[in-house]
Structures are given as structure tokens and as C-alpha cells.
Amino acid sequence: MTRNDPSPGPLTDPRGEPIAAKTIADQTYHQLRWDIVSGALAPGTKLAMDMLTKRYGVGMSPLREALVRLTGDALVHAEGQRGFWVTHVSIDELEDTMKTRTLIESEALARSIELGDEAWAERVRESYAALSAFEAQLDTGGDQVFAQWEHANRLFHEALVSACGSPWLIRMRRMLHQHSERYRLISLSHITPERDVHDEHEAIKDAALGRKALKATRLIELHLDRTTDAVRMALESRQRELDSAPTKRTSHRR
Incomplete structure (x- = not known):
């Protein structure tokens, strides 16, 4: 069964009811998280800030906040001052x-x-x-x-x-x-x-x-x-x- 980057749809609460993200950073986090989990952003991808700001239409501040949260989820890893990458799979x-x-x-x-x-x-x-x-x-x-x-x-x-x-x-x-x-x-x-x-x-x-x-x-x-x-x-x-x-x-x- 082959699937092509299915969209997760609107954000929902634990009962499946639609909710609004509290902040732009929340929305960016959920969108970026889905793109990583679904494979739309492949393992090992360099998460260049200019690429991400265009992709999600947000500024640097909410984007950095989302990336830090994803680092905590172990879906993204940071390498010093070199930036962020999608975590590899094995x-x-x-x-x-x-x-x-x-x-x-x-x-x-x-x-x-x-x-x-x-x-x-x-x-x-x-x-x-x-x-x-x-x-x-x-x-x-x-x-x-x-x-x-x-x-x-x-x-x-x-x-x-x-x-x-x-x-x-x-x-x-x-x-x-x-x-x-x-x-x-x-x-x-x-x-x-x-x-x-x-x-x-x-x-x-x-x-x-x-x-x-x-x-x-x-x-x-x-x-x-x-x-x-x-x-x-x-x-x-x-x-x-x-x-x-x-x-x-x-x-x-x-």
C-alpha cells in the first residue's frame, strides 16, 4: 500500500475535536512535526532556516521555537552552530x-x-x-x-x-x-x-x-x-x- 504524504488535517484534542493552535509557533511545530513523521522531510535533511520560513510562511522566532521542541522530541537534532537536521532512521x-x-x-x-x-x-x-x-x-x-x-x-x-x-x-x-x-x-x-x-x-x-x-x-x-x-x-x-x-x-x- 503506497501513500503520498497524507495530510494530518486540522489539529485536534484527545477526543478528535478540532482545536486552534495557541501560537504561530504551535502551528509551525505541528506542521513541521507531521512533515518529519510522514517522511515529507526525509531523514538526514538539513533544515535550513530560509527554506523553512518559505515553506511554512513564518518568521525566525516561531520557527526556532518549533525546532527546539522537535529536538526535545528527538525528531530533530542540532549540531552546535551548524544548524538543525532531521534525525536519521536505522x-x-x-x-x-x-x-x-x-x-x-x-x-x-x-x-x-x-x-x-x-x-x-x-x-x-x-x-x-x-x-x-x-x-x-x-x-x-x-x-x-x-x-x-x-x-x-x-x-x-x-x-x-x-x-x-x-x-x-x-x-x-x-x-x-x-x-x-x-x-x-x-x-x-x-x-x-x-x-x-x-x-x-x-x-x-x-x-x-x-x-x-x-x-x-x-x-x-x-x-x-x-x-x-x-x-x-x-x-x-x-x-x-x-x-x-x-x-x-x-x-x-x-
Whole structure:
């Protein structure tokens, strides 16, 4: 399934309701973050300030604020006085990210199952229903539906852990989700779908709402392991293509 830089659409709150960015820097941060996560700004890209001011139509001050925030997210890195770059991707970093996300998300889910009230259960049901609606349209809906599915998928995973009682677990899980999302989106053109992700989500939802913590956390582990395997294979395929691409030779006239 190949996607071409799907737009994330308007900014939304945790329930998916549209919100306005508080400042120009907030809006720039969200736009720049999406362009990095989606691969529109490729790993290793030099983030030249003049290029970015034209791309986003903003001044230097909000742009620098957005870049500093993205550095904190580990999506951008700074090199002294030389400027900012989009963080590179690698298979080792993918596997480290996904293993850490699995640990954090499993713990947060187990706590939510123990502590979650009916309002939590309703959030899980509603977010799953929204996700399922987009999953049914994925094969024929195009890039906009895919972008909406990405958003719904993020909200479903957030709903599952939302009752864990630990703001730090929620923050760390969200950051790790953001990085795993980046790997998936960068690798999409090399992935051949061989999974029924809808069934995986349904099984996780049923176990969580059934208060079966051990089963739910095991299903989350399997779900994230399968994602890791698919993205790893995609990155390997991408690297093979780069390695086999003809190298440009410089001719020297004497």
C-alpha cells in the first residue's frame, strides 16, 4: 500500500475535536512535526532556516521555537552552530524504539485495566468504533482516509492507556508512538500488507474491556512485534534499492 504524504488535517484534542493552535509557533511545530513523521522531510535533511520560513510562511522566532521542541522530541537534532537536521532512521533504532514502547505501553495498559472506570471503557469503545470505520475504507479511500485512520489509530492506543494514572507513562508512550509512526510512514511504499490489523485491534479492545490484563498486554506485545517485523523488512528493502541504484560518476576531461 503506497501513500503520498497524507495530510494530518486540522489539529485536534484527545477526543478528535478540532482545536486552534495557541501560537504561530504551535502551528509551525505541528506542521513541521507531521512533515518529519510522514517522511515529507526525509531523514538526514538539513533544515535550513530560509527554506523553512518559505515553506511554512513564518518568521525566525516561531520557527526556532518549533525546532527546539522537535529536538526535545528527538525528531530533530542540532549540531552546535551548524544548524538543525532531521534525525536519521536505522533498524537498530527502530528495534530499540519498539521494544521500549512495548514495555511502556504494556505497563500503562495493565494499569488502565486495573484502574479504569466506565468513562475509560466508553473512551475505548468510541475510539475503537471510529478506528474500525476508517479501517473499512482503507483499500479504496485514498490518502485522506489513510491520514484519518492514522489519527484514529493514535486515539485508540491513547484511549487504552488513558486511565493508567501516570502522566509520565502517558508522555513517554506518546513520544514512542510518534517515532514508531514515523518509521511506518517512511516505510509504507515498501510494505506488502499481510496482516489483519482490524482483528488485532478488536482482540486488544475485547481483552481490555473484559479486564483481562495478561491477555491484553500479550496482544499488545504481538501487535507491536508484527509492526516491527513489517517495518524492518521494509527498511531492508529500501536499503537494498539504495545499494543497487546506479552511482553517478564524475567524468574528468584532460
